[in-house]
Amino acid sequence: MSAVFAIVRRELLSYFVTPVAYVFMVIFLVLAGLLTFYAGDFYDRGLADLQPFFDIHPWLYLVLVPAISMPMWSEERSSGTIELLLSLPVTIAQAMIGKFVAAWLFIGFSLMLTFPIWITVNYLGDPDNGVIFAGYLGSWLMAGCFLAIGACMSAATRSQIVAFILTAAVCFLLLLAGQPQVLDFFQDALPAKMLGALAQLSITRHAAAIARGVLDLRDVTYFVASIVAWLAAGVALVDLKRTR
Amino acid sequence: MIETEQLTRCYGSLTAVDSLTLRAEPGQVLGLLGPNGAGKSTAMRMIAGFLAPTSGTARVCGHDVRRNPVAAKKALGYLPEGAPSYGEMTVREFLSFIARVRSVGGDKGYRRFDEVISRLQLEEVLDQPIGMLSKGLRRRVGLAQAILHNPPVLMLDEPTDGLDPNQKHSVRMLIDAMARQRTILISTHLLEEVHALCNRVAIIANGRLLADATPAELERQSRYHGAVSFSAQGSGVSREMLARIPEVASVEVDPLDGRVTVFPREGKPILEEVQTLLRTQNLEVSEIQLERGRLDEVFRHITTSAHPGPAA
Known part of the structure; x- marks a missing residue:
């Protein structure tokens, strides 16, 4: 356990000694603010809630999370430090968990820094803060899901750019799968049950519930299960590369 | 103690390490000697747990690297080839990270930390990022990382490669000082290093063990012995x-x-x-x-002979 904490610490440290953390936070906060006000109709809706804010999160994460996850394993591999890491007395799963938790905490921290928008909405109206809290929690879970996909993709390649593109592509597909246009397109080709499964598999559907502030057990299960599955796949990939 | 048993590693159709059986005891400095690409690093990477063997196994202090990898890694200090480390971290941060992962803590841990720092003369660069350090200093940081937990088994992949003569000397002094109670496996392609450090030599080429003897025994095989x-x-x-x-x-x-x-x-x-x-x-x-005999000549003879096979 102490080994996992050591890895979490090291990863967090490496975000903050390089410009990565600061660039990420600034871009994330600026984009989250701008998009909420301009694309999300924050004022014109005349409602005191943060739905427009949470609505744009999947699209923000689509671009920004792969940038955080891409070096996780790729950089270790290209710089050779993976040899050092894997010869330390930690299992691959522990290393994976350490790296994931560090990145997840960092995104959680960035998410917390969006608090001015919460203050704004409380200043302007009388929102349901429980709903907002649930929205934040759900958004963080969703970010975790994106991160886990990124961790797996980063384990698959030594090139950070390839890891970035693969992660963004997979996340995009998962976002797209639930869009009405895509579902309509497959309506005639697929039986209704498979269509339903496709929609359930999509991040969009679960994200939409979260943006409304409904933290349903099914959505939570979806994200937690996705995180576990993608991380496990990443561990398997790292292990597979030891044998090849 | 390090033991390998029919340790084999294939990359596709290439056999990098071929049924390597070796044994190094406490107090021994075993030199793994071979031309570039002989399979030295691959063998070490398997013992360190970084690579999985295709077949066969290795044991570190009796812990099988396949069945009980974490226990084996705890007993081992390892300097990978080129001494990779996290360039953005300072020496202090990096070594603290290693200490935490290896659970070297408490008062004893602090004492050990200071001891290692002074032994490798890293006091002055403690707060510099590793990426900014010279090659020799980075190698010393790698060595510090390997000995921080005072391991009974030490494995160093080309520990003096790329160092200047003074640095080579100090690294050899360090290895010599640590050799008494430990098992040390070093890989090298430098024959002088074998003379300076090793009390046993395993010569490998094309992944196969060709000779396992003391330096003196090898010299006796030389045409020049007694000349x-x-x-x-x-x-x-x-x-x-x-x-x-x-x-x-x-x-x-x-x-x-x-x-x-x-x-x-x-x-x-x-x-x-x-x-x-x-x-x-x-x-x-x-x-x-x-x-006394010339090691380079014996080395050349053994590694280029037409019928490779276990000998001596």
């Missing part, structure tokens, strides 16, 4: 007379510096006979030497 060489003025004259000594097999003269080497028959001592002859000839001998 007498000397430099003298007008020594060309005495060449035939030297060849007439019954114990002498052949005489060679270096065409560049005129140095004469006299080879004995089947390990017969010839120093006295040669000296007597030189004295009677009234030759002005500037220097004379009894050869």
